[in-house]
Amino acid sequence: MSKAITIAEAQRYDAHTIDVIGIPALVLMERAALATFNNILNDDFDLTRVVVVAATGNNGGDGIAVARLLKIRGIDVEIYLLGDPAKATPQTTQQLKIANYYNIPITSDLNHIVNATVIVDAIFGVGLSRAVTGKFADAINAINAADAKTVAIDVPSGINADTGDVLGVAVVADSTTTMAYNKIGLLTTVGKQHAGTVHVADIGIYAQDRLEHAR
Ligand SMILES: NC(=O)C1=CN([C@@H]2O[C@H](COP(=O)(O)OP(=O)(O)OC[C@H]3O[C@@H](n4cnc5c(N)ncnc54)[C@H](O)[C@@H]3O)[C@@H](O)[C@H]2O)[C@@H](O)CC1
Ligand SMILES: [K+]
Numbered sequence: 420m421s422k423a424i425t426i427a428e429a430q431r432y433d434a435h436t437i438d439v440i441g442i443p444a445l446v447l448m449e450r451a452a453l454a455t456f457n458n459i460l461n462d463d464f465d466l467t468r469v470v471v472v473a474a475t476g477n478n479g480g481d482g483i484a485v486a487r488l489l490k491i492r493g494i495d496v497e498i499y500l501l502g503d504p505a506k507a508t509p510q511t512t513q514q515l516k517i518a519n520y521y522n523i524p525i526t527s528d529l530n531h532i533v534n535a536t537v538i539v540d541a542i543f544g545v546g547l548s549r550a551v552t553g554k555f556a557d558a559i560n561a562i563n564a565a566d567a568k569t570v571a572i573d574v575p576s577g578i579n580a581d582t583g584d585v586l587g588v589a590v591v592a593d594s595t596t597t598m599a600y601n602k603i604g605l606l607t608t609v610g611k612q613h614a615g616t617v618h619v620a621d622i623g624i625y626a627q628d629r630l631e632h633a634r
Contacts, residue, residue, distance in 0.1 A: 422600055424602060425580075425602070426580050426581050428626070429545045432624045432626060435627070436624045436625075444510050450623055451481045451596075451598050452482075452484030452488060453488065454598075455485050455539070458620075459570055462568075462570070462593075465568070466536065468535050468536045469495065469497075469535060469537045470496070470499050470535040470537075470539070470567075471499070471539040471541055472498075472499045472562060473499070473500055473501065474500075474502045475502040475503065476543065476544070478542065478543055478546065479501075479502075481541055481572045482539050482540075483498060483515060483517075485572070486539070487518050490518075491521065497523060497531060499525075500526075501554060501555055532562060532567075533561060535565060536567055537569075539569075539570050540569055540592060542576035543555075544574045545574060547576070550587035551587040551589070556588045559576060559588045559590050562590055563588075563591050569593050569615075571590055571595040571596075573595070574595070574597065577613075578610055579604055580602040580603070580604040580605065583613075584604075591612070592613060593616070594618065595615060597617055597618070597620065599625070600626070601617060
């Protein structure tokens with residue numbers, strides 16, 4: 420799967436897989452989380468203290484599911500939640516419910532980010548649509564100032580996945596697990612600088628032409 424795609428293609432392939440083929444969004448989210456979780460374990464990071472920084476879109480949902488997988492593995496993990504949980508997507512709301520079942524601590528203390536050994540960036544993925552400001556920018560600056568290794572989910576938050584441009588401020592990640600196909604913005608110089616090692620995760624989402632072939 421060497422091809423790289425645009426934001427619009429990613430969103431179109433997601434929607435086709437969910438709405439036409441019928442794989443539920445939560446199943447795709449679980450596969451995205453499993454792929455990220457396995458990459459975190461394989462990347463051999465110091466997992467003494469993991470903080471997942473999540474917003475309330477589906478990128479955040481991926482991260483909250485990663486937090487649960489780490490918790491079940493016995494790893495000290497907590498979630499730094501950005502935004503109003505009441506405004507979360509249905510999938511992310513479900514992931515928060517599951518995370519609560521496993522008693523995963525939720526914090527809003529920026530110092531927890533500073534003291535982490537690994538930070539998972541689950542703030543924005545392909546849904547980033549404007550410059551990052553306010554508490555989102557504060558969190559990204561804290562992530563970049565921390566000594567921790569940083570793992571980005573799908574797209575380093577703040578990077579435009581089409582152009583590689585930094586929209587205000589962006590996470591500088593050591594590795595990125597991006598779903599289905601690489602993103603054209605992560606092939607640019609600035610995109611590469613922010614993504615670190617890019618792992619492309621096969622989560623069951625394919626381009627139309629491949630779908631025709633598979634049928
Ligand atoms: N659609 C699906 O079924 C799947 C999506 N996946 C994940 O979902 C992500 C896309 O999720 P979403 O479309 O919910 O969007 P994101 O989670 O990328 O972004 C969250 C929300 O933030 C808001 N936002 C955008 N720019 C902002 C800014 N500068 N400041 C503050 N808020 C801002 C937007 O309302 C956006 O919906 C992908 O990147 C991937 O991580 C994966 O779970 C795979 C399956
Ligand atoms: K992200």
